[in-house]
Structure formats: C-alpha cells, structure tokens
Amino acid sequence: MRYRIAALVMASALATAVPAIAVPADATPPRIAPDSAGPKPPGPTPPPGTTPPPGAPNGEAWAWTQLTSNGTQIRYVSTDTSQTCPVVRYTLGVNRNPHSLHRVSTPGPTSQFPTTVCELRVPLTASNAVLEQTSIQAATVHPANRQLPLPKWTSNTRPSKIAVIGDAGCEVPATGPVQNCANHQTGWPFQRIADSAATVTKPDLVIHTGDYLYREDPSRENDKAANPGCTTFADRASWDCVIADFFRPAEKLLAAAPIALTRGNHEDCTTHPGGAGGAWFRYLADDLRSNGSCSVYPAPSLIPAGTLTLASVDSSFADPSDNGSTAQRGIYARQFQAVNQAALQSPANDFFVVTHKPLWMVKASGNPPNSAEWLTRVLDAAVADTSLHRLADNVRLVLSGHIHLYQMLDFNSPRPPQLTVGSSGGTLDNGPDDTKVVGQLIGTQPPQAVTQSITQEQNPPQNLAGVFGYAVLNDNAGTWNLTFHDTAGAVRGKTCALSASKTNKSFACH
Structure with a gap:
C-alpha cells in the first residue's frame, strides 16, 4: 500500500504552554515561509537577444507548479544534455519580467536519474507564468503551451476548490497479480480521473495523499510500449517510471492547478540504492535533494x-x-507536537493534516461492540502523547490515503474527521459495512465513538470493493463542502458540509 516543518518562532508564553520537542536527528531544520513572503532572489536574467547554448534541442522536459513550505515553486525536470535551466516570465503588479530557474541537481548519482532539475519560487501575487521558448533546450516540453498554473488565492483568502487524489500509481509488484496498466478506463483509470478532475472539477489546488511509484518490476507491466525507459527490473523507480506512474497520466491536471504532495510508503528508503525514496527527494519532496539521499523520518512541512x-x-x-x-x-x-504548535500560532487559519497513513480509518468491522480494524494506531497514540493530547482545535480535517478506497469518518468531537482518499488508480481494496462502523470506539485517551461513516463501495453490503475516484473540498462561506467524484468527475453519494464548530467537528450530509 500504500513527512519537515517550517520554523516555529514561538512566543515565550506559548512556549510555556506547549513545550517544544526536538525533531528527529535526520530531519532537516524546521522552517516556514508565510504566504506573503517574496521569492528567492532570481537568478541572472538573460539580457534581450541572448541566444541559448549551441546544439540542437534534445530530450524531454516536464514542468509543474508545487506548493511547498518555501511557498509556490515552479519545478522543471529535463533529460536534455545542456544541463541548463529555462526562464519563466510572469506578471507581478504592472511588471512582466523574465526570471531564471535555479538548478538543483544534474544527472546522477545513478543512471536512473538522467535529469537536470530546476526550480523557482514565485510570489503569491504573481500571475500568467509562461516558460520562455527560447530558453528551453528540450526537444519536447510538457505542458506543450508552456503555461504554468499559479495560485488564485491571496494571503487573506484560500483555495475555493480542492481536488484530493491518492494511491494513484499502477501496481506492478515483483510477484503476484499485476494491474492492467494499459486499460485507462477500468484497469488503471488514474489518467481518466486526473483528466476529469482537470476538465470537470477545475480545482484551484490539488492535494495528493501519497503513493506515486508502484512499478516494482516494470518488466511485468503491459504498457511498456507507451513507457520507453520503464520496461525492465533495472528501470524501477527511474525517472522514466516516475513519468509513467505519475507525470504522464496527470499531465492535464498538473497543467490546470498547483499541487501539494505528501510522501507515501511506496516512496521508501529500502527498495534499492537510488530507488523510490531517492526519486521522491530528487523530484517531488518539499525540499529537493541532489545527492540521492533518503530520510526515513523527515520533519513535517507546513505548506x-x-x-x-x-x-x-x-x-x-x-x-x-x-x-x-x-x-x-x-x-x-x-x-x-510541532503541528499543534504551528496551529496554535495561527488560530484564525484552518489546518489540514495531510499524512499518507490514516490516523483513524476503519478497514473492517463487525457489529459493535466487536472491535473494528482501524489504522494507524501509532499515529493516534502519538497525537495522544502531545501536550494537548489531541490535535489543535483549528485542525479541521485529516487527509490520508494508503487504503485503496474512499472513506469519511467523523466523531462529533474536537477530533477532526478522517478523510481517506486512496482510490485514484491502484488496485482497489474492500472496505467495511458502514452500518457496522457507526458506534465503534476508535483511538486512545479516550477512545471515541464513530458518529458517521461514509465509504464509497460498489454495492454494499454484498460487494464492499472500493470505487475509483477522487474527493473535492469546496470553500463554503468559512467552512468546507465535501463530495466524492467517480472517474468521469460526477458526484457519487452525498454532499457533506463540515460544521463550523471546532469542538463538535462533524459533517452534515444530504
């Protein structure tokens, strides 16, 4: 199946109320970039008429916009041999100037990563970002129109529509059943889901709850013709496989809206040197790396x-x-503890905890009082061990994946609802009978009874297999409306409105 935190400058009174706790040794230093912060100093701006390095264009490049704890970043990855970064032009106020992306890494340390990686932080108030054609050395660039989506919100507003996807890659394990990667309608419909989200839902922001790279042995896949460079066991977790599992199927969605990413257990540090975890930190992580290293317990990120x-x-x-x-x-x-400290510093803001493994998701259940099978107990226990013994009041939702289905649980208490979205591409799991979940006691200190469970399944209770799709959160005058959408983008099931209360968090569904 299917984490860094921005610097917390704590006032002395807050530090007294909530003791700070050090992050793990292998974590990067804590930090946060406020929405209103300006960009990194731009690289040298090429003077008018500057010509690109000599030589015919070669290779392929992918560009997208990612929300990070450092603010909004345009990222660019290319296999062209120039090892140069392109120029992006965007409008800021009345000015429209070119800015060079900064080079993060060059090809290596293994043949899996034959890429130059570039990034540029863009001010929140910027608009109309376009890559300059004359600065691109790749023969092919995605998106083809070179336009990069930028946030539509300001420091005083928020995204009005958020699409949530998760567990999207095509499962090709080393042994056992292989998913039908070539069938984008019913076998592996991630591309269809991403296209529907882009064209039907038209979100301002996309959140991915983790698990991107599932091709553990690409030699067993049935879509090799569409993915040259991701066809053998040695290719696993290579840049070409990152394209196959994520960038190519998500191309329209990445061209439509900025995306925020969290890491899944498939992007681990144990597969092989330079493997899936190395690919995560080279291309997708909050703070990119150039040395192929992989951390097991990085600190949280505040985005x-x-x-x-x-x-x-x-x-x-x-x-x-x-x-x-x-x-x-x-x-x-x-x-x-660090998340709670940040939330307490910004009590007027809504916080969503985004973490691949859920805190309170129920996978199976008998009739109460028989115990339910729920995930992930270590995360629930960790929340109980914080100074508050719970998540801060303005943590409104927990967004997760890992289990390959959609489920919303709430507890009508200060505990935020658990939204699990793991239904966007990977082989679907079976879920519980919702009627047997309500009333179940979940969690510790103390356990809390589920007051509502909505799991999207094919035909419960006879068929509890999940349904492919994604979730949408709409800003609704200070709160959030939640819907589940199928592969075609149509709403399936109820529309749920999150209560405004921070002490009785629940959804009213109809």
Missing part, C-alpha cells in the same frame, strides 16, 4: 495556501507492517 495551512506529516514508515505496532509513537509525537 501555506492563504488562510489554509497543509501540515504534511511523513508517515511513510509508520508501522511498516500495518500490524498495530506503536513502537514509533515518540517519533511521531514530536511531529504532531
């Missing part, structure tokens, strides 16, 4: 989206066997 903050907690290695172990609770308690 600003106006008056909404996404607190991304890397749970990729939480309870690796999914057997209920709580051995890592101290590690994750420090992570959630």
Whole structure:
C-alpha cells in the first residue's frame, strides 16, 4: 500500500504552554515561509537577444507548479544534455519580467536519474507564468503551451476548490497479480480521473495523499510500449517510471492547478540504492535533494495556501507492517507536537493534516461492540502523547490515503474527521459495512465513538470493493463542502458540509 516543518518562532508564553520537542536527528531544520513572503532572489536574467547554448534541442522536459513550505515553486525536470535551466516570465503588479530557474541537481548519482532539475519560487501575487521558448533546450516540453498554473488565492483568502487524489500509481509488484496498466478506463483509470478532475472539477489546488511509484518490476507491466525507459527490473523507480506512474497520466491536471504532495510508503528508503525514496527527494519532496539521499523520518512541512495551512506529516514508515505496532509513537509525537504548535500560532487559519497513513480509518468491522480494524494506531497514540493530547482545535480535517478506497469518518468531537482518499488508480481494496462502523470506539485517551461513516463501495453490503475516484473540498462561506467524484468527475453519494464548530467537528450530509 500504500513527512519537515517550517520554523516555529514561538512566543515565550506559548512556549510555556506547549513545550517544544526536538525533531528527529535526520530531519532537516524546521522552517516556514508565510504566504506573503517574496521569492528567492532570481537568478541572472538573460539580457534581450541572448541566444541559448549551441546544439540542437534534445530530450524531454516536464514542468509543474508545487506548493511547498518555501511557498509556490515552479519545478522543471529535463533529460536534455545542456544541463541548463529555462526562464519563466510572469506578471507581478504592472511588471512582466523574465526570471531564471535555479538548478538543483544534474544527472546522477545513478543512471536512473538522467535529469537536470530546476526550480523557482514565485510570489503569491504573481500571475500568467509562461516558460520562455527560447530558453528551453528540450526537444519536447510538457505542458506543450508552456503555461504554468499559479495560485488564485491571496494571503487573506484560500483555495475555493480542492481536488484530493491518492494511491494513484499502477501496481506492478515483483510477484503476484499485476494491474492492467494499459486499460485507462477500468484497469488503471488514474489518467481518466486526473483528466476529469482537470476538465470537470477545475480545482484551484490539488492535494495528493501519497503513493506515486508502484512499478516494482516494470518488466511485468503491459504498457511498456507507451513507457520507453520503464520496461525492465533495472528501470524501477527511474525517472522514466516516475513519468509513467505519475507525470504522464496527470499531465492535464498538473497543467490546470498547483499541487501539494505528501510522501507515501511506496516512496521508501529500502527498495534499492537510488530507488523510490531517492526519486521522491530528487523530484517531488518539499525540499529537493541532489545527492540521492533518503530520510526515513523527515520533519513535517507546513505548506501555506492563504488562510489554509497543509501540515504534511511523513508517515511513510509508520508501522511498516500495518500490524498495530506503536513502537514509533515518540517519533511521531514530536511531529504532531510541532503541528499543534504551528496551529496554535495561527488560530484564525484552518489546518489540514495531510499524512499518507490514516490516523483513524476503519478497514473492517463487525457489529459493535466487536472491535473494528482501524489504522494507524501509532499515529493516534502519538497525537495522544502531545501536550494537548489531541490535535489543535483549528485542525479541521485529516487527509490520508494508503487504503485503496474512499472513506469519511467523523466523531462529533474536537477530533477532526478522517478523510481517506486512496482510490485514484491502484488496485482497489474492500472496505467495511458502514452500518457496522457507526458506534465503534476508535483511538486512545479516550477512545471515541464513530458518529458517521461514509465509504464509497460498489454495492454494499454484498460487494464492499472500493470505487475509483477522487474527493473535492469546496470553500463554503468559512467552512468546507465535501463530495466524492467517480472517474468521469460526477458526484457519487452525498454532499457533506463540515460544521463550523471546532469542538463538535462533524459533517452534515444530504
């Protein structure tokens, strides 16, 4: 199946009320960039008439816009041999100037990553970003029109429509059943889902709850013709496989809206040197790396989206066997303590915790009082070990994936609802009978009863297999409306409105 935190400058009174706890040793230093912060100093701006390096264009480039704890970034990855970064032109106020992207890494350390990676932080108030054609050395560039989406919100507003996807890659394990990667309608419909989200939903922001790279042995896939460079066991977790599993199917969606990413357990550090975790930190992580390194417990990231903050907690290695172990609770308690500290500093902002493994998702259930099978106990225990013994009041939702279906649970209490979206491409899982979930006691200190469970399944209770699709959160005059959408983008099931209360968090669904 299917985490870094911005610097917390704590006032002394707050530091007294909520003791700070150090982050793990392998975490990068904590930091946060406010929405209103300006860009990094731009690189040298090429003078008018500057010509690109000699030689015919070669290779292929992909560009997208990613929300990070450093603000909005345009990212660009190319296999062309020039190892240069292009120029983007955007409008800021009355000025429209060119800005050079900064080079982050060049090809290496293995043949899996034959790429030059570039990025540029863009001010929140910028608009109309376009890559300059004369600065591109790749023969092919995506998006073809070279236009990059930028946030439509300001520091005092927030995204009005958010699409949530997760667990999107095509499952090609080393052994066992292989997903039908060539069938984009019913076999592996991630591209169809992404296209529908882009053209039907038209979101301002996309959130991915993790798990991008599923091709553990590409030699077993049935879409090799469409993915040259991702066809052998040695190609696994290569740049070409990152394209195959994520960038190519998500191309329209990435061209339509900025995206915020959290890491899944498939982007681990154990597959092989330079593997999926290395690919994550080279291309997709909050803070990119050039040396192929991979961290198991990076600190959380605070990702600003106006008056909404996404607190991304890397749970990729939480309870690796999914057997209920709580051995890592101290590690994750420090992570959630930092999230709470940040939330307490910005009480007027909504916070969403985005973490691949869910805190309270129910996978199976008998009739109460028989116990339910829920995930992930170590994360729940870690929240209970924070100074508040819970998540801060303005943490409105927990967004996760990992289990390959859609489920919304709420508790009508200060505990935020758990939204699980793992239904966007990977082979679907079976879920519970919702009627047997309501009333179940989930979590610790103290356990809380589920007051509402909505799981999208094919034909419950006879067929509890999940349904492919994605979630949409619409800003609704200070709160959020939630809907589930099928592969065609149509709403399936109820529309749910999140309560404004921070002490009785629940959805009213109709």
